Amino acid sequence: MSQYLIRRFLLFIPTMLLATILVFGLFSIVPGDAAVFLLTGEDASGTVTTEDFERLREDLGLNRPIYVQYADWLWGVVRGDLGISLYYGQPFGLELVERFARTFELAVLAIVMAFVTAVPLGILSAMKQDSGMDYASRVIALLGIAMPTFWIGVLVIYALVYGTGWLPPLEYAHLWEDPIQNLKLMVLPAAVIGFHDMAFTARVTRSAMLEVMREDYMRTARSKGLREWVVVGRHALKNALLPVVTVSGYQFGRLLGGVIIVEQIFVVPGVGNFLIDAINHRDFPVIQGVILMTAAVVLLLNLLIDMLYGILDPRIRYS
Amino acid sequence: MIDQTTEQATLTREGLPAPGLAARSWTGFTRFVRTKPLGAVGGLIVVLLVVVAALAPVLAPYDPRSTPALPWEAPNANYLLGADYVGRDVLSRLIYGARISLYVGLGSVVVGITGSFIIGVALTYIGGIVDTVSQRIVDALMSLPGLLIALAIMAVVTPSLNTVILAIVIGMVAPVIRTVRSQVLSLRELDYVTAATAIGAPPWRIIMRHIVPNCFATYLVLATYYLGFAIIIESSLSFLGVGTPPDQPSWGGMLVRAASAHVKAGPWLAISPGLAIFLVVMGFNLLGDALRDVFDPRLRGR
Numbered sequence: 263m264s265q266y267l268i269r270r271f272l273l274f275i276p277t278m279l280l281a282t283i284l285v286f287g288l289f290s291i292v293p294g295d296a297a298v299f300l301l302t303g304e305d306a307s308g309t310v311t312t313e314d315f316e317r318l319r320e321d322l323g324l325n326r327p328i329y330v331q332y333a334d335w336l337w338g339v340v341r342g343d344l345g346i347s348l349y350y351g352q353p354f355g356l357e358l359v360e361r362f363a364r365t366f367e368l369a370v371l372a373i374v375m376a377f378v379t380a381v382p383l384g385i386l387s388a389m390k391q392d393s394g395m396d397y398a399s400r401v402i403a404l405l406g407i408a409m410p411t412f413w414i415g416v417l418v419i420y421a422l423v424y425g426t427g428w429l430p431p432l433e434y435a436h437l438w439e440d441p442i443q444n445l446k447l448m449v450l451p452a453a454v455i456g457f458h459d460m461a462f463t464a465r466v467t468r469s470a471m472l473e474v475m476r477e478d479y480m481r482t483a484r485s486k487g488l489r490e491w492v493v494v495g496r497h498a499l500k501n502a503l504l505p506v507v508t509v510s511g512y513q514f515g516r517l518l519g520g521v522i523i524v525e526q527i528f529v530v531p532g533v534g535n536f537l538i539d540a541i542n543h544r545d546f547p548v549i550q551g552v553i554l555m556t557a558a559v560v561l562l563l564n565l566l567i568d569m570l571y572g573i574l575d576p577r578i579r580y581s
Numbered sequence: 582m583i584d585q586t587t588e589q590a591t592l593t594r595e596g597l598p599a600p601g602l603a604a605r606s607w608t609g610f611t612r613f614v615r616t617k618p619l620g621a622v623g624g625l626i627v628v629l630l631v632v633v634a635a636l637a638p639v640l641a642p643y644d645p646r647s648t649p650a651l652p653w654e655a656p657n658a659n660y661l662l663g664a665d666y667v668g669r670d671v672l673s674r675l676i677y678g679a680r681i682s683l684y685v686g687l688g689s690v691v692v693g694i695t696g697s698f699i700i701g702v703a704l705t706y707i708g709g710i711v712d713t714v715s716q717r718i719v720d721a722l723m724s725l726p727g728l729l730i731a732l733a734i735m736a737v738v739t740p741s742l743n744t745v746i747l748a749i750v751i752g753m754v755a756p757v758i759r760t761v762r763s764q765v766l767s768l769r770e771l772d773y774v775t776a777a778t779a780i781g782a783p784p785w786r787i788i789m790r791h792i793v794p795n796c797f798a799t800y801l802v803l804a805t806y807y808l809g810f811a812i813i814i815e816s817s818l819s820f821l822g823v824g825t826p827p828d829q830p831s832w833g834g835m836l837v838r839a840a841s842a843h844v845k846a847g848p849w850l851a852i853s854p855g856l857a858i859f860l861v862v863m864g865f866n867l868l869g870d871a872l873r874d875v876f877d878p879r880l881r882g883r
Contacts, residue, residue, distance in 0.1 A: 281724055281725075284718070288734070404867075408866055416851045515725065520728075522732070523817055538732075560725070
């Protein structure tokens with residue numbers, strides 16, 4: 263048991279390290295470095311002297327060998343110092359964490375909403391395979407997969423504006439200070455993101471349930487004379503839900519992609535707005551920070567899922 | 582997504598003399614339509630997309646970059662789907678947008694899936710430390726959502742259709758390499774590969790004669806799904822304003838202004854581009870599901 267956990271944890275470290283190399287490497291192969299962007303402006307129209315350029319490169323440490331820059335950056339990251347925003351000229355680590363917390367809240371809310379709708383839908387679908395209910399839920403699943411998240415978001419805004427005269431609120435309320443207002447703001451974007459996730463989760467639930475229903479112990483449970491809901495709830499669901507939870511967990515990364523877009527539409531001051539701003543300003547340290555943080559959260563979550571799975575399902579440990 | 586387990590079994594083998602190629606393709610086609618109606622609908626949508634893209638200059642009533650209408654002009658007889666915020670005809674931009682979606686979709690899939698196949702096959706044959714290290718790189722890449730990778734790439738390149746393709750490709754290689762690798766690994770264990778090795782066939786011959794042809798179905802199915810993925814990512818990037826340059830009529834880009842402060846100004850702007858993306862992505866997904874069922878029943882349900 264502990265051997266499995268240790269092995270799984272040791273796998274996490276090189277992967278995380280590789281992620282930092284990838285993130286750092288991407289912004290080092292850029293033709294022209296940050297100093298060029300800083301001095302010449304976004305459209306590269308400004309003019310500068312060579313001395314200006316060299317001085318700035320020295321200030322930013324860009325004249326050092328690439329591995330020294332990487333080591334320096336990584337050491338900073340380990341100590342929680344993500345660097346200085348090129349555009350705003352100040353550290354952004356705290357703001358990033360604060361924004362990531364809001365994004366995380368949105369994502370968790372979306373997952374919860376998706377889960378509580380998708381699991382019953384998937385169960386019904388599997389129990390009454392090829393019925394009208396089954397087809398209906400499969401159509402909903404197809405809609406959720408093919409409708410781009412941002413389109414759903416735009417449609418929801420239109421429906422609200424024309425239906426109720428509501429406008430997207432511009433004031434953001436903190437979860438701790440005004441939880442009701444905060445939830446009011448978060449519920450719609452979370453539902454939009456959750457719709458996509460729900461489609462996926464319902465599909466997985468359906469196929470997991472169908473698989474479990476064919477097992478021998480299901481027949482045994484029925485032949486014991488148990489009531490149908492006991493059979494489904496106690497024997498089928500318990501076994502089917504484990505893979506569903508796992509797969510949903512792995513989906514978290516993809517979900518974050520959707521959050522970035524939906525935050526733009528519903529004006530949630532999360533990490534998505536931060537990232538798009540940084541991209542428009544070519545603020546490389548901020549982009550690096552956002553991507554690294556996402557990778558860390560996703561990898562940690564995968565680690566957690568795998569460890570939980572190892573604890574819950576003894577078969578995993580020995581394979 | 583849609584399980585049609587039983588339908589495969591109802592196919593009857595007709596004991597007719599071997600018909601010509603044209604006749605056989607026709608029988609294959611009608612059988613596909615009969616047994617996989619949803620797949621046929623998907624195929625129809627895809628064919629429509631190709632036709633619209635090819636005939637865009639003939640079909641579009643206006644130049645997609647010209648501004649014949651008034652800004653925010655509502656749909657009328659001249660401008661069937663209305664006009665956008667500078668007075669460009671929405672229908673014409675929608676028609677030309679099919680070209681962008683198709684170009685980016687096909688470009689990403691041809692480059693991305695083909696490249697991933699070559700890398701995936703090579704890695705499994707090289708094996709050893711190279712394979713192990715590359716698997717960790719794939720792990721690291723997979724910790725990032727495709728959209729985020731694409732956004733990061735767009736931050737360091739000049740936006741154009743080809744850089745958008747590059748961004749999408751890098752976002753999709755990791756999962757595709759993983760799929761290809763497991764496919765190649767399981768193919769290598771098959772008896773005929775062992776037999777070929779036993780009679781002394783060199784690796785390249787085994788790869789070209791046994792591995793590659795057997796990967797064809799996987800290639801086709803992956804290509805169909807990732808076409809939908811590429812189109813979604815392209816439109817997402819354009820929607821966020823960092824993808825296809827704004828003068829080009831990308832479906833995602835057409836929704837940008839619709840979503841911002843001008844909500845009250847033109848609801849028609851929000852409907853048609855989104856509907857186009859939705860239909861095309863659904864078309865590719867339906868076609869992909871059907872192809873998967875036809876080619877490889879083992880992949881079903883994944």
